[in-house]
Amino acid sequence: MTCEEAKNRMTDYWSLTLGAAEREDFTAHLASCEACRSDVSRIGALWQGLDLLPLEEPSGQVRERFYEMLGAYRQGLASAEARPVRRWWTMPAWQMAAAAVLLAAGLGIGYGARGNGQPPAEISQLREEVASMRQLVALSLMQQQSASERLKGVSWSYQVEPSDTEVLNALVTTVRHDPNVNVRLAAVDALRPFTGSPVTHLTARNAVVQALPKETSPIVQVALIDFLAELKERNAAPELRRLVSDPDIDVGVRNRAEWALERMQ
Amino acid sequence: MAEVSAGQVAQLAVLFERHHRALFRYFVSMSGHREAAEDLVQDVFFRILRYRTSYNPAQSFTAWMYQIARNAGVDQVRKQGAVQVVDIDTFAERRAELVSASPGPEENASRGQDLALLRRAMGQLPEDKREILVLSRFQRMKHEDIAEVLGCEVGTVKVRVYRAIRALEQIYFALVKEKVEKEKVS
Numbered sequence: 001m002t003c004e005e006a007k008n009r010m011t012d013y014w015s016l017t018l019g020a021a022e023r024e025d026f027t028a029h030l031a032s033c034e035a036c037r038s039d040v041s042r043i044g045a046l047w048q049g050l051d052l053l054p055l056e057e058p059s060g061q062v063r064e065r066f067y068e069m070l071g072a073y074r075q076g077l078a079s080a081e082a083r084p085v086r087r088w089w090t091m092p093a094w095q096m097a098a099a100a101v102l103l104a105a106g107l108g109i110g111y112g113a114r115g116n117g118q119p120p121a122e123i124s125q126l127r128e129e130v131a132s133m134r135q136l137v138a139l140s141l142m143q144q145q146s147a148s149e150r151l152k153g154v155s156w157s158y159q160v161e162p163s164d165t166e167v168l169n170a171l172v173t174t175v176r177h178d179p180n181v182n183v184r185l186a187a188v189d190a191l192r193p194f195t196g197s198p199v200t201h202l203t204a205r206n207a208v209v210q211a212l213p214k215e216t217s218p219i220v221q222v223a224l225i226d227f228l229a230e231l232k233e234r235n236a237a238p239e240l241r242r243l244v245s246d247p248d249i250d251v252g253v254r255n256r257a258e259w260a261l262e263r264m265q
Numbered sequence: 266m267a268e269v270s271a272g273q274v275a276q277l278a279v280l281f282e283r284h285h286r287a288l289f290r291y292f293v294s295m296s297g298h299r300e301a302a303e304d305l306v307q308d309v310f311f312r313i314l315r316y317r318t319s320y321n322p323a324q325s326f327t328a329w330m331y332q333i334a335r336n337a338g339v340d341q342v343r344k345q346g347a348v349q350v351v352d353i354d355t356f357a358e359r360r361a362e363l364v365s366a367s368p369g370p371e372e373n374a375s376r377g378q379d380l381a382l383l384r385r386a387m388g389q390l391p392e393d394k395r396e397i398l399v400l401s402r403f404q405r406m407k408h409e410d411i412a413e414v415l416g417c418e419v420g421t422v423k424v425r426v427y428r429a430i431r432a433l434e435q436i437y438f439a440l441v442k443e444k445v446e447k448e449k450v451s
Binding site: 007008009010011012015042043046047049050052053055056057058059061062063065066067069070073074077143145179 | 307384
């Protein structure tokens with residue numbers, strides 16, 4: 001065995017992955033080569049030392065976000081499978097274009113069919129298609145890596161029914177975990193329509209109450225406080241009082257919390 | 266993965282539980298940023314879902330996943346318009362955490378400092394060398410899988426791993442020397 005060959009086997013030697021015959025050749029070479037012996041000992045210590053470096057652990061949010069993403073994806077897939085020709089829907093640009101075309105077609109058919117009393121079954125079906133597509137567009141965009149795409153997703157959420165729990169859940173996740181302040185801010189505003197639906201109002205209200213203690217951006221904090229004041233949400237009073245009495249909180253946030261408490265009384 | 270590829274997307278949870286920590290550590294080792302690493306883990310699993318039908322069951326899943334991970338990392342760097350560097354200060358801050366149950370406080374401190382230097386040396390390695398060392402040493406990937414990820418021969422992987430650990434050694438001992446000289450001056 002040459003020194004060059006020995007060098008290429010060193011990492012296998014340290015990792016104990018050399019075969020018996022190779023190991024024998026390797027150790028025979030070491031016995032006769034001081035330079036390689038020195039390499040094995042010196043660099044080997046460093047190789048083993050890498051084991052002592054601490055292992056980084058991801059936060060719990062990674063798991064939470066993954067399962068939310070998987071749930072939304074499965075939901076989208078289930079809707080898509082109900083209608084066979086939809087594989088191109090996974091592309092947001094196509095989703096938006098198709099939604100616009102279907103909306104126009106739906107309006108056209110609706111206009112042509114007006115005055116017939118009962119809406120034809122095709123129109124109801126088209127309405128369902130449009131609603132389902134809007135939901136998919138919103139959910140898909142809110143999962144994107146780019147903040148501007150997620151912002152578009154939040155805007156699309158205004159076009160779904162306020163009783164749409166899937167989109168509401170995605171918005172709640174965005175308010176709680178999105179790393180971008182603008183996206184979080186937009187998502188807080190986008191929760192408003194959901195507080196008017198008997199199906200989703202409780203989830204939406206609770207989401208706002210629970211988001212406030214975790215929020216760190218003053219501008220989003222103020223948006224949440226305004227929303228809570230508007231809702232007259234008494235469950236938020238303890239957190240608002242905490243903000244008022246916390247000297248480390250931004251003065252604008254403190255004043256807004258004080259104002260909200262007065263308004264709730 | 267074959268089941269996910271066949272449409273049973275819920276099975277992705279099994280792959281996530283098995284691989285997400287290793288994937289996270291790969292991204293942290295490459296970028297030094299925990300939050301970015303968490304976003305990238307999410308992105309990788311989203312891409313796995315999206316491209317699941319392109320997976321070839323004859324291929325190693327780990328190799329395929331790290332190919333996706335590399336692409337996700339490259340895309341992120343492109344989007345940000347700048348290469349993220351390893352935050353050396355972060356490494357230094359973690360020095361205290363490096364010390365484990367050793368006999369005495371002096372030995373602990375010395376070992377902690379050595380490991381901090383080792384970690385700094387890892388951070389100063391050129392990206393290609395750091396990557397191959399991370400895949401080989403920390404992710405414990407087979408040379409065959411690394412070859413598939415990097416698109417090269419197994420023999421080339423062995424040569425490159427050796428060169429990477431040699432380069433790490435040189436940086437590490439340069440840092441040790443620098444530290445000894447500083448101590449002498451002070």
